[in-house]
Amino acid sequence: MSTDAPVTLYELxxxxxxxxxxxxxxxxxxxxxxxxxxESRPVGFTEIREQYGGRFKTVPVLExxxxxLNESWQIAEYLDRVFPRRALFATAAENATVRFADxxxxxxxxxxxFYIYVLDVHNAARPADRAYFRASRExxxxxxxxxxxxxxxxxxxxxxxxALAPLRAQLAHNPFLGGAAPNYADYIALGYFHWVASVAxxxxxxxxxxxxxxxxxxxxxxxxxxGRDARMRPLFE
Amino acid sequence: MSTDAPVTLYELxxxxxxxxxxxxxxxxxxxxxxxxxxESRPVGFTEIREQYGGRFKTVPVLExxxxxLNESWQIAEYLDRVFPRRALFATAAENATVRFADxxxxxxxxxxxFYIYVLDVHNAARPADRAYFRASRExxxxxxxxxxxxxxxxxxxxxxxxALAPLRAQLAHNPFLGGAAPNYADYIALGYFHWVASVAxxxxxxxxxxxxxxxxxxxxxxxxxxGRDARMRPLFE
Numbered sequence: 001m002s003t004d005a006p007v008t009l010y011e012l013x014x015x016x017x018x019x020x021x022x023x024x025x026x027x028x029x030x031x032x033x034x035x036x037x038x039e040s041r042p043v044g045f046t047e048i049r050e051q052y053g054g055r056f057k058t059v060p061v062l063e064x065x066x067x068x069l070n071e072s073w074q075i076a077e078y079l080d081r082v083f084p085r086r087a088l089f090a091t092a093a094e095n096a097t098v099r100f101a102d103x104x105x106x107x108x109x110x111x112x113x114f115y116i117y118v119l120d121v122h123n124a125a126r127p128a129d130r131a132y133f134r135a136s137r138e139x140x141x142x143x144x145x146x147x148x149x150x151x152x153x154x155x156x157x158x159x160x161x162x163a164l165a166p167l168r169a170q171l172a173h174n175p176f177l178g179g180a181a182p183n184y185a186d187y188i189a190l191g192y193f194h195w196v197a198s199v200a201x202x203x204x205x206x207x208x209x210x211x212x213x214x215x216x217x218x219x220x221x222x223x224x225x226x227g228r229d230a231r232m233r234p235l236f237e
Numbered sequence: 238m239s240t241d242a243p244v245t246l247y248e249l250x251x252x253x254x255x256x257x258x259x260x261x262x263x264x265x266x267x268x269x270x271x272x273x274x275x276e277s278r279p280v281g282f283t284e285i286r287e288q289y290g291g292r293f294k295t296v297p298v299l300e301x302x303x304x305x306l307n308e309s310w311q312i313a314e315y316l317d318r319v320f321p322r323r324a325l326f327a328t329a330a331e332n333a334t335v336r337f338a339d340x341x342x343x344x345x346x347x348x349x350x351f352y353i354y355v356l357d358v359h360n361a362a363r364p365a366d367r368a369y370f371r372a373s374r375e376x377x378x379x380x381x382x383x384x385x386x387x388x389x390x391x392x393x394x395x396x397x398x399x400a401l402a403p404l405r406a407q408l409a410h411n412p413f414l415g416g417a418a419p420n421y422a423d424y425i426a427l428g429y430f431h432w433v434a435s436v437a438x439x440x441x442x443x444x445x446x447x448x449x450x451x452x453x454x455x456x457x458x459x460x461x462x463x464g465r466d467a468r469m470r471p472l473f474e
Contacts, residue, residue, distance in 0.1 A: 090328050090330060090331075091327050091328055091331060093327060093331050093415050093416050093418075094327075094328060094331045094334060095416065096407070096410075096411050096414065097331060097334040097338055097414070097415060097422055098334050099407060099411075100403060100422055101334055101337050101338040101341055103402070103404075103406040103407055104338060104344075104403040105341055106403070107341075107345055107400060107403045108341060108344055108345060165340070165344055166341040166343070166344045167340075169340040170333070170336060170337045170340055173333075173336060174336075176333075177333065178330050178333050179329045179330050179332065179333030180329065180333075183333075183334065185334050
């Protein structure tokens with residue numbers, strides 16, 4: 001595929017217009033990192049399946065000319081192959097290690113984040129998407145209701161904050177998870193924070209969490225403040 | 238420091254002679270990875286402080302000529318600086334990302350492993366070390382006794398097995414955590430498994446955990462079966 005062919009990113013959009021998939025945020029950062037211009041195509045939760053006749057159930061979906069890709073890791077690796085300038089992964093070992101860190105971070109964070117924020121995502125979704133979001137997530141999380149699932153979210157909050165210890169440990173050594181400069185591990189982490197900032201009615205982080213405050217300032221400033229806007233809800237109490 | 242100066246590694250030793258610190262295992266693998274010959278100096282838990290007049294409280298300690306280093310990350314980075322052949326970290330980003338994966342893996346595993354194995358470590362220690370080990374760990378883990386702390390270890394076992402999901406996810410893509418070849422992330426993970434294999438009276442892994450079984454076969458085969466010996470206790474039920 002010629003690198004000149006147009007690039008289109010299908011993004012999940014909330015009622016307020018913000019992009020709300022942590023996986024889409026990774027690709028937004030990856031495209032910015034590589035300096036690839038693209039057109040954003042916002043879709044709601046219910047529209048993802050309609051696109052491409054049900055071939056894809058999730059975003060991000062990236063079109064590049066006639067190539068259509070789904071799944072953020074596949075997209076990131078495709079971008080490095082086809083647009084080699086400013087590699088996301090300088091070596092195969094870096095790619096593998098970021099993949100492993102991604103899996104570890106998901107293990108540490110993902111379920112805890114749902115315990116706290118899944119109802120906020122529902123309430124921030126476009127009204128037309130809410131019934132589908134509720135039904136699919138209640139089935140997936142095996143819960144009677146999103147309200148019941150998040151009923152003890154105040155109790156989960158300290159556990160989630162404690163579970164962010166690996167980020168703080170890393171940021172004691174380096175300005176970014178990837179070291180002196182951000183790498184794809186940072187785009188993964190920033191994606192989680194952008195996701196929460198798009199929907200949160202309960203601040204994720206304690207006032208005195210300076211390691212993470214400094215990191216998020218640096219991270220959200222990247223690429224001319226990609227994704228920073230007035231619709232972001234406070235991440236710090 | 239001339240690379241010809243002798244290298245000595247102080248290792249924590251159990252009653253049966255096996256090395257039992259996951260941090261020492263990392264450095265054993267790092268030295269093997271780089272093909273650096275070294276002399277092993279076994280010390281018991283109580284002897285670590287006596288060495289060097291209390292300057293170091295933990296192993297590994299590595300001597301290289303007149304240079305003395307403590308703390309496994311410092312040692313690994315020193316080895317790459319002074320013995321650049323066969324780098325442990327090909328790039329600064331790989332180093333940073335492995336550090337982050339290390340912090341994530343500790344978050345996922347470490348406390349759960351203590352819930353299951355800390356009494357086994359005590360019982361496998363040299364008799365002269367047991368009172369010190371017990372007192373220091375009971376204080377550190379804030380428990381009334383190691384027996385009380387591990388009383389529900391059968392209940393913690395399924396949680397620990399579930400928490401190994403990131404390793405399984407990674408090994409679905411790659412033979413090693415570091416990709417096609419092992420990197421320092423593998424030496425970190427293998428260190429945890431060697432530690433458990435040195436002491437476990439309860440198998441860590443389920444019989445049907447094929448992703449991890451295959452990985453541990455490959456991992457324990459590295460460097461002529463470094464650390465594989467008849468004293469290893471079963472990791473699989």
